Amino acid sequence: MKETRRKENEKGRYTLIFLAAPNDESAEIEFTYNWDGIILEKDPETLVICI
Numbered sequence: 507m508k509e510t511r512r513k514e515n516e517k518g519r520y521t522l523i524f525l526a527a528p529n530d531e532s533a534e535i536e537f538t539y540n541w542d543g544i545i546l547e548k549d550p551e552t553l554v555i556c557i
Contacts, residue, residue: 510534
């Protein structure tokens with residue numbers, strides 16, 4: 507896996523990081539890093555995995 511893009515949102519205090527296989531960037535995995543470590547809302551269409 508390699509990082510394909512990254513978006514920081516200072517107002518929302520989070521960073522989105524997108525990873526994909528080196529030869530296929532069409533299928534990405536999105537990771538959200540909450541700067542404060544807090545999940546503010548739950549979206550039923552979002553799968554949250556805590557590590």
